[in-house]
Amino acid sequence: MVVVLAVLHQDVWNWNSKALVLGFIPVGLAYHALYSVAAALMWMAALRWAWPSGVEAWANETGEDGEVSQ
Amino acid sequence: MSLALLSAAPADRTPLFVVCGYMVMLLGLGVMTQRKFRGTSADYFAAGRSVGGFLLLMSVFGTTMTAFALVGSTGKAFDQGIGVYGLMASSSGLVHSLVFFLVGIRLWAVGKRNGYVTQIQYFRDRFQSSLLGWLLFPILVGLVIPYLLIGLLGSGIVVKGMTRGMFPEMFEGGAVPPWLSGLVVSAVVLFYIFYGGIRGAVWANTFQTLVFMVMGIVAFFLISNKLGGVGAATQKALEHAPDHLSRTGMIGKAQFLSYGLVPLSVGMFPHLFQHWLTAKSAKSFRLSVAWHPVFIAIVWVPCILMGLWAAGLAASDPAFNPPSSNGVLPYMVAKLVQSPLISGMLMAGILAAIMSSLDSQFVCLGTMFTHDVVLHRVGKDRFDDRQRVLIARGFIVAIVTITYLLTFFPPPHIFDLAVWCFSGFASLFPLVFASLYWRRVTRAGALASVIAMAISWFWLFYKGLIARPDGAEGDYLVGGMMPVAVIFAISTVALVLVSLVTAPPDERHLARFFRSGEAA
Incomplete structure (x- = not known):
């Protein structure tokens, strides 16, 4: 999904367009504003389905919280 | 104003x-x-x-x-x-x-x-x-x-x-x-x-x-x-x-x-x-x-x-x-x-x-x-x-x-420095990523990556900011690309190549940084 979004970031089809969306926002800006929302939705999905399970327990294994090691 | x-x-x-x-x-x-x-x-x-x-x-x-x-x-x-x-x-x-x-x-x-x-x-x-x-x-x-x-x-x-x-x-x-x-x-x-x-x-x-x-x-x-x-x-x-x-x-x-x-x-x-x-x-x-x-x-x-x-x-x-x-x-x-x-x-x-x-x-x-x-x-x-x-x-x-x-x-061109600073940090990204996900990355590979990044960064920084003619407009580009692309590539190649030709790190040491059963 990240790769698909990275490809979709290169919106060459909007490169020359000066069309307005909703009468005030240029299409090149509207596309990338929606892209930001799509990125947030994708990350919400990643948090739900690709969460690194067990990382919390692993981090707490040694119980060294706060102790500074060199 | x-x-x-x-x-x-x-x-x-x-x-x-x-x-x-x-x-x-x-x-x-x-x-x-x-x-x-x-x-x-x-x-x-x-x-x-x-x-x-x-x-x-x-x-x-x-x-x-x-x-x-x-x-x-x-x-x-x-x-x-x-x-x-x-x-x-x-x-x-x-x-x-x-x-x-x-x-x-x-x-x-x-x-x-x-x-x-x-x-x-x-x-x-x-x-x-x-x-x-x-x-x-x-x-x-x-x-x-x-x-x-x-x-x-x-x-x-x-x-x-x-x-x-x-x-x-x-x-x-x-x-x-x-x-x-x-x-x-x-x-x-x-x-x-x-x-x-x-x-x-x-x-x-x-x-x-x-x-x-x-x-x-x-x-x-x-x-x-x-x-x-x-x-x-x-x-x-x-x-x-x-x-x-x-x-x-x-x-x-x-x-x-x-x-x-x-x-x-x-x-x-x-x-x-x-x-x-x-x-x-x-x-x-x-x-x-x-x-x-x-x-x-x-x-x-x-x-x-x-x-x-x-x-x-x-x-x-x-x-x-x-x-x-x-x-x-x-x-x-x-x-x-x-x-x-x-x-x-x-x-x-x-x-x-x-x-x-x-x-x-x-x-x-x-x-x-x-x-x-x-x-x-x-x-x-x-x-x-x-x-x-x-x-x-x-x-x-x-x-x-x-x-x-x-x-x-203030040094000259101070406000042009921001993107160069970001490019430097970005070109060190392969190091942190490899350290977390690639067991095979070695000390020599890490050192080579940092040195390669520093040299290439200074080289392009000199060409793109210090030696650049006064009045040149727009971002300094290399082949149409941002300099970060070149520095990032050099840093990554140095990291991978030197790691592969040097001895792999000790597995017992790696156990402190990778969860058991993790690949890579």
Whole structure:
């Protein structure tokens, strides 16, 4: 999904367009504003389905919280 | 600010009173932070690893957004049009969250497990190399210091521009001089981080992030209202500055593509590393990962539109003449809104964006000098917990003082340095990523990668900034691409090739950094 979004970031089809969306926002800006929302939705999905399970327990294994090691 | 602004906004001192009130609020926040401080080094350097999701989201967002978020984005859109959002903002939304998800959570876990508070502690331990730390230290500090200078110098320029005419008998041009505004900003930031350490920075960042987000939106609605609505404002830009509505002639396709590497810099920001370590749990990262792209849109989209409208106004009305690109937003507020109160609130918002990055960087450098130089050199057992905090406070005072003094002797092209600093951090990203996900990466590979990055960065920096002919316009590009693409590639190749031809690291050592059963 990240790769698909990275490809979709290169919106060459909007490169020359000066069309307005909703009468005030240029299409090149509207596309990338929606892209930001799509990125947030994708990350919400990643948090739900690709969460690194067990990382919390692993981090707490040694119980060294706060102790500074060199 | 220009004479045109003066004619629009009388030398009313209300904006300065608003900013003074804002500074007093920050000092109050510093006092509150001091009351929460437990007196331990764990609390001072990592906020006791107790920061929850909302505070982490706000503090990390505030740290990554500099003054550029409000004034720079508006100014850049004024110069280069709406393509700036795709170039700098939407790519950051995707990449920053990717870095938080893949690198931030993992570094938090490794950091908590092994008790790190600085990046260099992690790299020294991970690669069993003190030398790597000594090599990274000047590079990381050298890349952060210009960033600090830009913040302090930027605050001086903003305050000077917005206070012109207020004190005709005291200061030249009647404006608060940069030495005074820089002194106040440094003193206020120092106050709340001196007592509270990273916790002070987290709380202040949260407050300041809310301030600059709200002020950007307020400025947007007030300005669009004065221009007859968003539709009329954009229509004017379409008629008089049509090239600003597309990317043609403004941004190259290879430049647009290669700029996507720049946001990887957050993976190697030492101040962000320290913020990640403050997280209470891995779940604290969830809000940052999910909402960071939306927050970027909330701040940037209105600013890009205001920059576009300003381009339309400048092309159609000779009386609309902003003093500089970075002065476009304050100029629009003063010229169009004509409310000293709103001007003051906007000035506070701009300073909030600047200070929310400065504080974390000051704390981080103090922490690095304490741990990566002093304690590493003389041994951590030489000092008790209380003494470590005292040493850090001493370093923070010294760094704030030195940075402030450096603003009197700014290096040439200081404001062009930002993208070079980000490119340097981004080109170190392969190192941090490999250290977390590739067991085969070796000490020699890490050293080679850092050295290759430093040499290629200096080479291109010399060609692109120092030796560049005066008057050359636009970003320095290599084959149409941002220099980061070349430096990143060289650093990655050095890391991989040298790792593959040197002996693999000890598996027992790696067990401290990888969960059992993990591949790679």
